[in-house]
Amino acid sequence: MPKTALRKLTKPERRAQLIETSKQILRECGADALTLGHLAERAGVSKPIAYEHFGTREGLLIALSREIESRHTEKLKNGLLEAPAELASVAGIISSVYIGCAVENGSEWQAMSGALRGNAEMDRVQQELADDYVALIGAAVAPFSNLTDDDLRLRCAGIAGAAETIAREFVRGRATAENAAANLAALIVNGIGA
Incomplete structure (x- = not known):
């Protein structure tokens, strides 16, 4: 019986595979185990392929951060439409x-946050992602606010910080998902509606 040849993945498909494999490594082994060499081994590719896609370990972690934020933003935009x-x-x-x-x-x-703390490029990327998120939620709540643009931006930055802190509390098991979401929603309503 002849062997069937496996189809070679396109570059975007390979990148998606590497991102998913990276998430598995983070979940199972933690950030210290996420190296490009370990990623290549787990994904069944050569090290040069992993380096071609991400350049460095920091590049990989930044790509992971962008991918997670992109999915979050897409879900938020879709939810806000309805x-x-x-x-x-x-x-x-x-x-x-x-x-x-x-x-x-x-x-x-x-x-990821812990692994890249203090990395200048990651700090820049995180600030860019945070600014985009603040602008997105600012646009969503602006119709319900009589705050100045500057005050609304500052409140939305505070809401983004509160969201991160509340999410950390949830991840640490100190709140249920429902309780975390309800308290974050209350902060938004009280911070914007005031």
């Missing part, structure tokens, strides 16, 4: 999507 035009509903969607992403990516997100 939101009733009231602050409580918008706040509920923002909070449930944020905590939902923590449910989905909590352990990987914690490991």
Whole structure:
């Protein structure tokens, strides 16, 4: 019986495979085990392929952060499209999507954040992602606020910080997903509606 040849993955398919394998390594072994060599071995590819896609371990962790944030943003945008035009509903969607992403990516997100703390490129990327998130939630809640643009941006930055902290509490087992989402939604309503 002849062997069937495996189809060679396209570059985007290979990158997606490497990202998924990286998440498995983070979940199973932690951030210290996530090296490009270990990734290549687990994915069944040569080291040069892993290096071609990410360049460095930091490049891999940054790519993982961007991928997680991209999925989060897409879910949030889709949820907001269907939101009733009231602050409580918008706040509920923002909070449930944020905590939902923590449910989905909590352990990987914690490991990545810790592994790249103090890395200048990661700090820049995290600030870029945070600014984009603040702008997105600012646009979503602006119709319900009479704050100045500067004050609204600052409140949304505070909400983003609160969301991260509440999600960490959830990941550490100090809150249920429902309780975390409800409290984040309350912070949004009280911070924007005031």
